[in-house]
Amino acid sequence: MRIAVPNKGRLHEPALGLLERAGLHVQDGADRKLYADTVDPDVSVLFARAADIPEYVSDGAAALGITGLDQARESEVDLVDLLDLEFGTCRLVLASPEEGGVSAPEELSGGTVATEFPRITRRYFEGVGVSPDIVEVSGATELTPHVDIADAIVDITSTGTTLRMNRLSVVDDVLESSVRLFADPAVADDPKIDQIKTAFRSVLDADGKRYVMMNVPEGALEDVKDRIPGMGGPTVMDIAGEEKLAVHVVVDEREVFEVIPELKTAGASDILVTEIERLVP
Ligand SMILES: Nc1ncnc2c1ncn2[C@@H]1O[C@H](COP(=O)(O)OP(=O)(O)OP(=O)(O)O)[C@@H](O)[C@H]1O
Ligand SMILES: O=P(O)(O)OC[C@H]1O[C@H](OP(=O)(O)OP(=O)(O)O)[C@H](O)[C@@H]1O
Ligand SMILES: [Mg+2]
CATH class of the missing domain: 3.40.190.10 (Periplasmic binding protein-like II)
Known part of the structure; x- marks a missing residue:
């Protein structure tokens, strides 16, 4: 399966970055190459001008294309707009x-x-x-x-x-x-396309989120839970041989700064904050 990706201009780098974060690293995509493989043997990349990508996808030269909605509208070809990739806005x-x-x-x-x-x-x-x-x-x-x-x-x-x-x-x-993931309508229901779309979405969902891990005394769990904003409940695990629990939770990046002192007040310790690469529901 081939994905058409902008070969230059402002969309080139972010599109490659997104592919990489989605687990589809482009291999030896040296400048000016037309094609490149990815780490997935079933997925390759075709580099083309952002304006030409809608044509390539509708002609079947690529099953998927990453380009601006403006380019798709201007080309007037029939494409399936699968996912807003949230850049080039x-x-x-x-x-x-x-x-x-x-x-x-x-x-x-x-x-x-x-x-x-x-x-x-x-x-x-x-x-x-x-x-x-x-x-x-x-x-x-x-x-x-x-x-x-x-x-x-x-x-x-x-x-x-x-x-x-x-x-x-x-x-x-x-x-x-904004930049979208477009599909050729003739192949849009291929399971591989769904897999690629899910991988992209998991990267977008992880953006702006942090994974927070901490140790919490058993008696403080409810208080800690009360102070954790948003998202579903935390994951709580027993720590063998200790009166403490390991608590993991996904927190909005903007809330981390305020949440940490709250958690400490409630009794949490050894708080670790990490980035999230992908978030698959
Ligand atoms: N200033 C901007 N801010 C955000 N997105 C932009 C901006 N300018 C262009 N875009 C988006 O990027 C797409 C491609 O623009 P870009 O300038 O990279 O290509 P281009 O001008 O066609 O490049 P080239 O002519 O070098 O191939 C546009 O169709 C639009 O969707
Ligand atoms: O509102 P702004 O932030 O100023 O962005 C708008 C400008 O960006 C794009 O040009 P680009 O920089 O891509 O140059 P180009 O004309 O060479 O494509 C677009 O064609 C506008 O000229
Ligand atoms: Mg431009």
């Missing part, structure tokens, strides 16, 4: 020069809009009910309104820095995007 917005006075998309009737996403943009304006000229560019879209190529743009924003630097302001939201 951004918005596609309609934006125009701050001083230009465009305050609604309808005002672009008869105007020109530049974008790297012509299909999404056309569909968006169909929804609005006007049909400006759409000019396809392949980068530096933010520049086009200042050189009289366009009256507005549809482009990606996340922090808003690039729009601000180019004195553009958002007129409307077009699409919220």
